[in-house]
Amino acid sequence: MALARDAAPRHIAAYLGLSVFAGLAPLAVAWLMKLVIDRLTGPVVWLDVIGLAGALGGVGMAVALVPHAVRYLRAETDRRVLLVAVSRLYAAVDRFVGLRRFEDPAFLDRLQIARASGVSGPGMVVDGGLGATQAFLTVIGFAGTLLLLGPWIAVTVLLAAGPALAAEIALSRRRAAMVAAIGQAERREMFYSALLTDPQAAKELRLFGAGPYLWRRMVGEIRTINRAHRRIDRRELFLQGGLALLGAAVAGCLLLWTVRSAVTGSLTIGDVALVIAAVGSVQAALASLVGEAVAVHQALLLFDHYLAVVESGPDLPVRRAPLPVPPLKRGIELRDVWFRYADDQPWVLRGVNLVLPAQGCTAVVGLNGAGKTTLVKLLCRLYDPTRGAVLWDGVDLRELDPGQLRRRIRAVFQDAISYDLTARENIAIGDLTAIDDPVRIEAAARRAGVHDVLDKLPNGYDTLLTRIFFSGDDTGDPTTGVVLSGGQWQRLAIARGLLLERPDLLVLDEPSSALDAEAEHEVHLRLREHRRGRASLLVSHRLGVLREADLIVVLSDGRIVERGSHDDLVVRDGEYARLFSLQAAGYHPSIPGGAA
Numbered sequence: 001m002a003l004a005r006d007a008a009p010r011h012i013a014a015y016l017g018l019s020v021f022a023g024l025a026p027l028a029v030a031w032l033m034k035l036v037i038d039r040l041t042g043p044v045v046w047l048d049v050i051g052l053a054g055a056l057g058g059v060g061m062a063v064a065l066v067p068h069a070v071r072y073l074r075a076e077t078d079r080r081v082l083l084v085a086v087s088r089l090y091a092a093v094d095r096f097v098g099l100r101r102f103e104d105p106a107f108l109d110r111l112q113i114a115r116a117s118g119v120s121g122p123g124m125v126v127d128g129g130l131g132a133t134q135a136f137l138t139v140i141g142f143a144g145t146l147l148l149l150g151p152w153i154a155v156t157v158l159l160a161a162g163p164a165l166a167a168e169i170a171l172s173r174r175r176a177a178m179v180a181a182i183g184q185a186e187r188r189e190m191f192y193s194a195l196l197t198d199p200q201a202a203k204e205l206r207l208f209g210a211g212p213y214l215w216r217r218m219v220g221e222i223r224t225i226n227r228a229h230r231r232i233d234r235r236e237l238f239l240q241g242g243l244a245l246l247g248a249a250v251a252g253c254l255l256l257w258t259v260r261s262a263v264t265g266s267l268t269i270g271d272v273a274l275v276i277a278a279v280g281s282v283q284a285a286l287a288s289l290v291g292e293a294v295a296v297h298q299a300l301l302l303f304d305h306y307l308a309v310v311e312s313g314p315d316l317p318v319r320r321a322p323l324p325v326p327p328l329k330r331g332i333e334l335r336d337v338w339f340r341y342a343d344d345q346p347w348v349l350r351g352v353n354l355v356l357p358a359q360g361c362t363a364v365v366g367l368n369g370a371g372k373t374t375l376v377k378l379l380c381r382l383y384d385p386t387r388g389a390v391l392w393d394g395v396d397l398r399e400l401d402p403g404q405l406r407r408r409i410r411a412v413f414q415d416a417i418s419y420d421l422t423a424r425e426n427i428a429i430g431d432l433t434a435i436d437d438p439v440r441i442e443a444a445a446r447r448a449g450v451h452d453v454l455d456k457l458p459n460g461y462d463t464l465l466t467r468i469f470f471s472g473d474d475t476g477d478p479t480t481g482v483v484l485s486g487g488q489w490q491r492l493a494i495a496r497g498l499l500l501e502r503p504d505l506l507v508l509d510e511p512s513s514a515l516d517a518e519a520e521h522e523v524h525l526r527l528r529e530h531r532r533g534r535a536s537l538l539v540s541h542r543l544g545v546l547r548e549a550d551l552i553v554v555l556s557d558g559r560i561v562e563r564g565s566h567d568d569l570v571v572r573d574g575e576y577a578r579l580f581s582l583q584a585a586g587y588h589p590s591i592p593g594g595a596a
């Protein structure tokens, strides 16, 4: 209610006024009708009859207009609530410092329900609350009328609604539990449907003929979802059918009694019309009251998920008053760092000790799965170490302001994202303060060696880098975007990482794996310039590009097994020397083991 009140206060006030009117209008109509009939069946005073008929017509006209006004107010309230609810939800999600929640299926299920219930819940509570108010007023008004005519009629009609309320509330609990239970299936169904229409996936799916396998699985998920809905719908059908029969039987008995009373003269013809209108209206209003109460109940049960996400605390501990992050002076230290992704998973890092000096370049080498990217994620505080600590000039990262820390670090990952946005936006995501600063954007693109490519695009830096959307809002304009090559995308990701002029720590995790030899050489020369005078960490399987690092560490099975300069490590003739000579042999046929 608070969310809806914040989003659309005036619309809700108008909606409330109309609901009160709509709740009392049937009562006014029934009484006016009774009075008209009684006037017509007694000595007729035409002026009275015309006055009453005019009032009846006026109320009738207003009643005809109200549903249209309510429909508009309801839709407008829903639109406004949607804006506020979605903004609050995604702002809350954006506040998560780390990645853990995005890898937790239970949390992702909850997030999905939160989105659906956050969008529709507040509107349903307002609609349900006002609908229930309206129905309540109708019930109270007519119950008073029925009490005047025969107290037991009022009591019978009201009691007949009891079982309906109990049954509907039990059904609503079941429905809310079912929505939570099918969350996984719904997410999987969305995953398959997104995959089957994804331009990146289309290539492999067509070549490997894997489409039918995936859409059959998608249809399987839809069947699971349908089964769950069907079970509840059938239960609802039987329960509501039975209750409708009960209501009809009660109404029939009351009608018989009323007609009999009119024949014996204890009720007037107008009274008969009033009882018929009252019983019908009370039953309809009670059904609507129960329906609205149940809708509100269910919306609130599901809205719990929305509140749980919006009010969830940080996923990584953040001090109440976190320390500011000063420029890096001495270096970043990993002190006896142990890490595993979950308690039931194996250790990925086992007692790593490493200092990245504030003005030096450190390189990490290791086989696939050795833990290199994990180490980078800990440095960026996307996770906290399970044991040990990462220290920024001696201060634990957990003590520092995470936002300020992120502004001092820039990283280029091997799996950098290609955003379906313009070239300018793709680079500006690295530091959004530069989005309207073409000089900074171009400088970053030049550093990454991608300026010439972007400059020649049809709309230069404003060219859309995707073909899944039109370039502008005008769908009649046939211009769509441009698709870059893998290496060009990688250079764009490097530009994004280099947009911030002087990060304290620059991390490059396999930044050039998709570049041709010439581009790689050129980009690494520029990167060397950019890294000068600040802490940098390089991760690469191409050992040639790491030769000039001040310190190279070899990570194996989560431990540092060798450390030193390139020359030291070659002389030591250990794991690094073995990997290096294997690669070198691939390029020089003269080296033993090389290509013939």
Ligand SMILES: Nc1ncnc2c1ncn2[C@@H]1O[C@H](COP(=O)(O)OP(=O)(O)OP(=O)(O)O)[C@@H](O)[C@H]1O
Binding pocket: 103, 341, 345, 348, 366, 367, 368, 369, 370, 371, 372, 373, 374, 375
């Ligand atoms: N999010 C995650 N959840 C669980 N396990 C993970 C996750 N990310 C990585 N791992 C596991 O951690 C181990 C180390 O992975 P990591 O990505 O750090 O290796 P890497 O040295 O960077 O490998 P590569 O050279 O292939 O990029 C692997 O066994 C991997 O399966």
